[in-house]
Amino acid sequence: MKFxxxxxxxxxxxxxxxxxxxxxxxxxxxxxxxxxxxxxxxxKYQMKITNxxxxxxxxxxxxxxGLIQNARVSIVELSKKAGISGAAVHQRLKxxxxxxxxxxxxxxxxxxxxxxxxxxxxxxxLDKAVSNPEAVxxxxxxxxxxxxxxxxxxxxxxxxxxxKDNEHLMNLLNTKIQTISGVSRTETFISLNQQINRQIAL
Numbered sequence: 001m002k003f004x005x006x007x008x009x010x011x012x013x014x015x016x017x018x019x020x021x022x023x024x025x026x027x028x029x030x031x032x033x034x035x036x037x038x039x040x041x042x043x044k045y046q047m048k049i050t051n052x053x054x055x056x057x058x059x060x061x062x063x064x065x066g067l068i069q070n071a072r073v074s075i076v077e078l079s080k081k082a083g084i085s086g087a088a089v090h091q092r093l094k095x096x097x098x099x100x101x102x103x104x105x106x107x108x109x110x111x112x113x114x115x116x117x118x119x120x121x122x123x124x125x126l127d128k129a130v131s132n133p134e135a136v137x138x139x140x141x142x143x144x145x146x147x148x149x150x151x152x153x154x155x156x157x158x159x160x161x162x163x164k165d166n167e168h169l170m171n172l173l174n175t176k177i178q179t180i181s182g183v184s185r186t187e188t189f190i191s192l193n194q195q196i197n198r199q200i201a202l
Contacts, residue, residue, distance in 0.1 A: 054099045058085060061202045063092060064102075067116075068199055071105040109163050118163040119194070122177065123155035123187040131182025132156060138180045144172055155187070166190075 056064065062082045066073050079086045096102045111119075126135060132150065137157060139145050148160035163169040169188070180187055 054101045055097075056096075056101070056202070060092060060096065063089060063202055064096070067102075067105070069076050071107075115164050116162040118165055118169055119191040120161050120163065120169055121189045121191065122159050122173070123188065123189075124157040124159060124177070125154070126156035127182045127184045128182070129156070135180050135182050138165060139177070142172065142176050144168075 024069065059082050063078055066078050066081055069116060075086045075089050079089045080111070082089060114198075124135070126132060136148060136150075139148055139157075141159075144161050144163055145159050146162055148155070151157045151158045161169070161172065163172060169190075173188065177183065
């Protein structure tokens with residue numbers, strides 16, 4: 001019989017189940033089916049995990065959308081939006097963090113205010129696949145490279161880069177990117193305007 005690691009979140013009214021209790025409760029509809037790996041929680045646990053996928057309820061979505069709109073929103077404001085107490089908000093957010101659904105919060109800098117007006121995507125062709133780790137290591141050393149993706153298709157790597165102008169972009173291509181060992185050639189696409197910028201819908 002094969003078992004998988006499982007963690008339960010509990011509120012002030014419940015106690016965490018032991019593995020022995022779980023084995024005794026596998027026939028109960030509110031217990032865990034260890035054999036099929038389908039995890040179902042009683043409604044008082046709010047957040048549910050099924051096959052390692054986090055399921056959030058309506059209140060969780062209100063809290064998450066509030067944080068997406070403003071990561072510095074107060075617990076008091078979130079409690080008013082969700083119609084629950086501040087303590088309940090804190091508890092739910094802690095559960096969401098522990099599930100890795102919330103991976104952190106950050107400040108978004110407007111690069112144009114700093115003079116970075118050119119955004120480009122560059123498809124990087126490598127002479128061979130084994131060159132990837134070293135190429136990525138070198139790309140990490142270039143501050144203007146903000147994203148790097150290992151892709152299917154014609155390119156080996158797709159990077160996102162921020163530059164002050166086209167001259168800055170051309171200089172980076174000629175002196176820093178195309179000179180990386182293993183890079184055979186590049187293909188550059190300059191973004192004229194970012195028309196959609198959002199996170200996944202809840």
